[in-house]
Amino acid sequence: MTGGTALIQLRGVGLEVLAPAPTRILHPLDLDVAAGTSVTITGPSGAGKTTLASIIGALQPPSEGTYQFAGSEMMGRSKRDLAAFRSQHLGFVFQHSHLIEERSSIANVALGITDPTMSRMDRDQRCQHVLDLVGLASLANRRAADLSGGERHRVAIARALAKSPSVLIADEPTAALDQPTGQAILDLLAQVTARGATLIVVTHDVRAAEMADQVVSIVDGRRA
Amino acid sequence: MMWRWSFWVLAADAAASLLRRPWHAVGMMSGIMLGVASASAAIVIADTQQGQIDLRFDLQRSDHVVVQAENVPRDGFSADQLRLVAGLEPVSSVGEFSNWSDGEPVTRSIASTIATVPVIVADRGGLEASGTEVIHGASADALGDPGRTAIAWVGRELADDLGVAPADGQALTDSQIVVRGHAYSVAGIVANDGGFGYVENSVILSRPVAVSTVGGTGQNVRVVAHVRPGSAAAVAGYAVRTLDPSGDLTLMDKTPADGEKLLKDVGGDLRRVGAALGGFVGLVGMIAIANTLMMSVHHRLRELGLRSAMGWSRRRIGLLVLTESGIAGLVAGVLGTAVGLACAAAWCWLHGWTLIMPAVLPCVVIGGGVAASLVGGLLPAWRAASISPLTAMRS
Ligand SMILES: Nc1ncnc2c1ncn2[C@@H]1O[C@H](COP(=O)(O)OP(=O)(O)O)[C@@H](O)[C@H]1O
Ligand SMILES: [Mg+2]
Numbered sequence: 139m140t141g142g143t144a145l146i147q148l149r150g151v152g153l154e155v156l157a158p159a160p161t162r163i164l165h166p167l168d169l170d171v172a173a174g175t176s177v178t179i180t181g182p183s184g185a186g187k188t189t190l191a192s193i194i195g196a197l198q199p200p201s202e203g204t205y206q207f208a209g210s211e212m213m214g215r216s217k218r219d220l221a222a223f224r225s226q227h228l229g230f231v232f233q234h235s236h237l238i239e240e241r242s243s244i245a246n247v248a249l250g251i252t253d254p255t256m257s258r259m260d261r262d263q264r265c266q267h268v269l270d271l272v273g274l275a276s277l278a279n280r281r282a283a284d285l286s287g288g289e290r291h292r293v294a295i296a297r298a299l300a301k302s303p304s305v306l307i308a309d310e311p312t313a314a315l316d317q318p319t320g321q322a323i324l325d326l327l328a329q330v331t332a333r334g335a336t337l338i339v340v341t342h343d344v345r346a347a348e349m350a351d352q353v354v355s356i357v358d359g360r361r362a
Numbered sequence: 363m364m365w366r367w368s369f370w371v372l373a374a375d376a377a378a379s380l381l382r383r384p385w386h387a388v389g390m391m392s393g394i395m396l397g398v399a400s401a402s403a404a405i406v407i408a409d410t411q412q413g414q415i416d417l418r419f420d421l422q423r424s425d426h427v428v429v430q431a432e433n434v435p436r437d438g439f440s441a442d443q444l445r446l447v448a449g450l451e452p453v454s455s456v457g458e459f460s461n462w463s464d465g466e467p468v469t470r471s472i473a474s475t476i477a478t479v480p481v482i483v484a485d486r487g488g489l490e491a492s493g494t495e496v497i498h499g500a501s502a503d504a505l506g507d508p509g510r511t512a513i514a515w516v517g518r519e520l521a522d523d524l525g526v527a528p529a530d531g532q533a534l535t536d537s538q539i540v541v542r543g544h545a546y547s548v549a550g551i552v553a554n555d556g557g558f559g560y561v562e563n564s565v566i567l568s569r570p571v572a573v574s575t576v577g578g579t580g581q582n583v584r585v586v587a588h589v590r591p592g593s594a595a596a597v598a599g600y601a602v603r604t605l606d607p608s609g610d611l612t613l614m615d616k617t618p619a620d621g622e623k624l625l626k627d628v629g630g631d632l633r634r635v636g637a638a639l640g641g642f643v644g645l646v647g648m649i650a651i652a653n654t655l656m657m658s659v660h661h662r663l664r665e666l667g668l669r670s671a672m673g674w675s676r677r678r679i680g681l682l683v684l685t686e687s688g689i690a691g692l693v694a695g696v697l698g699t700a701v702g703l704a705c706a707a708a709w710c711w712l713h714g715w716t717l718i719m720p721a722v723l724p725c726v727v728i729g730g731g732v733a734a735s736l737v738g739g740l741l742p743a744w745r746a747a748s749i750s751p752l753t754a755m756r757s
C-alpha cells in the first residue's frame with residue numbers, strides 16, 4: 139500500500155502532554171489505512187491505543203507529525219472544523235454504549251445523525267434501516283434502559299452507522315461484554331463495514347486481530 | 363428555512379432532555395414560576411389597588427351620588443324619605459332616575475322609523491340631579507302630573523331620529539311615539555351634558571306611566587342626588603340609611619367614579635414595588651435554573667461528550683442547553699402567570715375589588731421569565747459547550 143492511495147495517512151504522529159507533568163504518551167509513528175480496509179489496534183492496558191484511536195478520530199490533535207485524511211491535511215484545523223469533519227466522516231463505538239437511558243432505541247440512533255437538514259422522514263427511515271442492520275428492528279421503540287448489554291452495544295453501533303460514516307472507530311467495544319456477546323459484536327462490526335466503510339477496532343481480543351486486514355500493536359506508546 | 367428546521371429539531375431534542383428528568387425540570391422551573399407569579403400578582407394587585415384609591419378619591423370629588431335599589435315598591439321611593447335626603451345641606455337636588463329598561467322598540471306612529479332605546483323613569487328631582495335639561499316642550503314638573511297618563515319626554519338625539527324635534531325657532535308640535543305598543547304624546551325634549559349622556563338617546567317616563575304601560579319593576583332603580591363636591595361619600599351613606607332603614611330595598615352606593623385619574627404616582631410606586639419583588643424572586647429563580655442546569659450538564663457529561671465526538675459543534679451543544687432553559691422558562695412563565703393571576707383574582711375577590719390587569723402584563727412577565735431563564739442558562743450552556751469530545755471515549 140502506498141501513501142498516495144491511503145484514506146488515512148499518519149506520518150511521525152505522536153503525543154506528548156505537558157500537564158500535569160511533561161509525559162510522552164505516544165511516540166511518533168507512521169500509519170496508512172486504505173479505504174474500506176480494517177485495522178485492529180492491540181496492546182496492553184495503558185499502552186496508548188485509545189490515544190492513537192482518538193487522534194485518528196480527530197477527537198484530539200497530535201502534538202507532532204502530520205495527518206492526512208483522503209489527501210487533505212488535518213493538522214492545524216480549528217475545533218469547529220474538526221467537529222464538522224467528525225460529523226461528516228466518523229462514527230464511534232465506545233467501550234460503554236453511552237445510551238440515553240430514558241429514550242427509545244430509535245431516538246438514541248437518531249442522535250447519530252448530525253445533519254440538521256435531513257427531513258424527519260428520511261431520518262426515521264435511516265434509523266430504522268440501521269437498526270435493521272444490527273438486528274434490532276423489532277426493538278426500535280424499547281427504552282434503552284430496558285435493553286440487554288449486547289442489545290445496547292448494537293444500538294450504539296447503529297447510532298455510529300446512522301450517518302454512513304466513511305470510518306468507524308470502535309474502542310474496546312467488547313470489553314464490557316461476555317465472550318459470546320463480544321464475539322457477536324465483532325462479527326457485526328466486520329459485517330456492517332464490509333460494505334465499504336473503513337473499520338478501526340481497538341481491542342485485546344485476539345480473534346479481532348485475526349479478522350483484520352492490518353494489525354497495529356502498541357506497547358508503551360510505541361508501535362511494536 | 364434550513365435554520366428553522368434545525369431549530370425545531372433542537373427544540374424537540376431539548377424538550378426530550380427536560381422530560382427525561384421531569385422532577386429536575388420541575389425544580390428548575392419552580393424558581394422562575396414563583397418569580398413570574400409574584401411579579402404578575404403584585405402588579406395586578408397594585409393596579410387594582412390604584413383603581414380602589416382612584417375610586418375613593420373620585421368619591422371625594424364627585425358632585426353626584428347614585429344609590430341603586432332592588433325591591434322598590436311600585437309607587438316608588440318614599441317621598442318623605444327623599445325629602446329627608448333633599449334636606450341635607452350639601453344636597454341641591456335629589457330624585458328618582460332609574461334605568462327602567464335597556465332596550466324598548468320605539469317607533470313613530472306615522473312613520474316606519476324604529477329604534478331600540480333605553481327607557482328611563484325619573485321625577486323632577488331626579489332629572490335635575492342628573493343634569494338633564496328640558497330644551498323643548500313641557501317642563502319636568504309635568505312628570506308629577508297625575509292627570510297626564512300618556513306623555514313621554516324624548517332625548518335630543520332620539521327626537522332627531524324620530525323626526526319629532528321642532529325646526530329651529532319653532533315650538534314643539536304635538537307628535538306621537540309608540541313604545542312597545544303604547545302610544546305617548548311627546549311632552550318635551552331633553553338634553554344632558556353631564557355624566558348621563560345616554561339620556562339623549564332615551565325615552566323618559568314618569569313612574570306611574572311606566573308602571574302602567576311598560577310594566578315590570580325596572581332594571582336599575584336608582585336615586586340620584588346632586589351634591590356639593592367632597593360630600594358625595596357622606597351623602598351616599600346617609601341616603602342609603604335614610605331611604606332604606608330596614609334594609610328591604612338592598613340599597614347600594616353606585617356613585618360613579620369621576621374620570622380624572624388621581625394618585626397616578628402612588629399607583630406607579632406600587633407597581634414598581636411589585637415589579638421589584640417579582641424581579642427579585644425572578645433573580646432567585648434564575649440562579650435556581652442555572653444551578654439545576656449545571657447539575658444536569660454534569661450529569662450528562664457523557665451524553666454531551668458523545669454529541670461532541672459525533673461532530674456536534676460547540677455552538678450547537680450550547681444552544682441545546684440554552685433551548686432547554688428557554689423552554690423551561692416559557693413553561694414556568696405561563697404557569698407562573700396563571701398562578702399569579704389566579705392569586706390576584708382571589709385576593710381581589712376577597713376584598714370585593716374589581717381586578718384591573720394591564721393587557722400586556724402576561725406577555726411582559728412571561729417574556730421576563732424566558733429572559734431570566736436564558737440568562738441563567740448561559741453558564742451551563744457554556745460549560746456544556748466546553749466538554750471535550752474525548753469525554754465519551756475516556757469514560
Ligand atoms: N491527557 C492525558 N494526560 C495525561 N496522561 C494521559 C492523557 N491521556 C492518556 N494518558 C495516559 O497515557 C497512557 C495511555 O493511555 P490510553 O491511550 O488510554 O491507553 P490504552 O487505551 O492503551 O489503555 C495512560 O497511562 C494514560 O493514563
Ligand atoms: Mg483504552
